Amino acid sequence: xxxxxxxxxxxxxxxxxxxxxxxxxxxxxxxxxxxxxxxxxxxxxxxxxxxxxxxxxxxxxxxxxxxxxxxxxxxxxxxxxxxxxxxxxxxxxxxxxxxxxxxxxxxxxxxxxxxxxxxxxxxxxxxxxxxxxxxxxxxxxxxxxxxxxxxxxxxxxxxxxxx
Numbered sequence: 001x002x003x004x005x006x007x008x009x010x011x012x013x014x015x016x017x018x019x020x021x022x023x024x025x026x027x028x029x030x031x032x033x034x035x036x037x038x039x040x041x042x043x044x045x046x047x048x049x050x051x052x053x054x055x056x057x058x059x060x061x062x063x064x065x066x067x068x069x070x071x072x073x074x075x076x077x078x079x080x081x082x083x084x085x086x087x088x089x090x091x092x093x094x095x096x097x098x099x100x101x102x103x104x105x106x107x108x109x110x111x112x113x114x115x116x117x118x119x120x121x122x123x124x125x126x127x128x129x130x131x132x133x134x135x136x137x138x139x140x141x142x143x144x145x146x147x148x149x150x151x152x153x154x155x156x157x158x159x160x161x162x163x
Contacts (some may be wrong), residue, residue: 001092002015004074011116022025022082024123025080027132032073032074033072033073034079035056035058035076036058037056037057037058037059037080037162038058038059038161038162038163039056039057039059039083039159039160039161039162040054040056040057040159040160040162041054041055041057041081041139041157041158041159042054042056042157042158042159043055043149043151043156043157044056044155044156044157044158045150045155046113046152046154046155046156047064051150051159052149052150052151053145054079055079055080055081055137055141056079056080056081057080057081057082057083057159058080058081058082058083059082059083059084059085059161060082060083060085061084061085061086062085065084066086069082069084069094069099069140070082070099070101070103070140071097071098071099072098072100073097073099073100073101074091074100074101075100075101076101076142078141078142081139081140081141082117082139082140083137083138083139083159084137084139084140085136085137086135086136086137086138086148088136089109089110089134089135089136090134090135091130091131091133091134091135092107092130092138093101093128093130093131093136094118094121094128094129094138094140095121095125095126095127095129096121096122096123096124096125096126096127097124097126098124099121099123099124100123100124101123101142101143101144102121102122102123102142102143102144103120103121103140103141103142103147104117104118104119104120104121104140104141104142104143104145104147105117105118105121105138105139105140106118106138106139106140106141106146106151107131107132107133107135107137108135108136108137108138108139108156108157109133109135109137110136111136111156112137112156112157112158113153113154113155113156114151114152114154114155114156114157115131115132115133115134115135115153116130116131116132116133116135116148116151116153117145117151117152117153119143119144119146120143120144121143137157139157
């Protein structure tokens with residue numbers, strides 16, 4: 001009888017961790033992506049050199065940041081934008097996969113001039129939105145702002161990185 005209880009105790013000790021692991025559910029912690037001010041950007045009209053808008057910008061300049069962009073965010077204030085900075089000037093195309101709010105996408109060449117404006121890009125739309133010419137920067141702002149600010153091809157940006 002003593003051996004029986006020893007066997008039961010040993011079996012319980014050996015099986016207890018397995019039963020706990022089976023019942024334990026993995027908890028996935030999600031954290032909302034928040035804006036990090038990394039620079040400031042000014043939009044200017046080409047004809048008059050007048051300031052159209054000033055924005056706080058988050059800068060995407062590595063592979064992960066440029067692939068992720070504004071995905072998984074709920075919204076963005078009109079005073080903010082995301083500037084994508086590339087190493088080489090070339091034609092580029094963006095899309096709205098996993099982006100939850102509409103955007104205007106401004107393609108900007110090495111001379112800091114806007115060469116293409118893709119207006120009102122719709123959330124979750126994976127349609128390619130290409131530039132019409134080679135670019136080195138892409139600025140994403142809330143949809144409707146390019147019209148509200150009267151932006152046109154040839155208007156330009158000035159920007160600086162903080163730090």
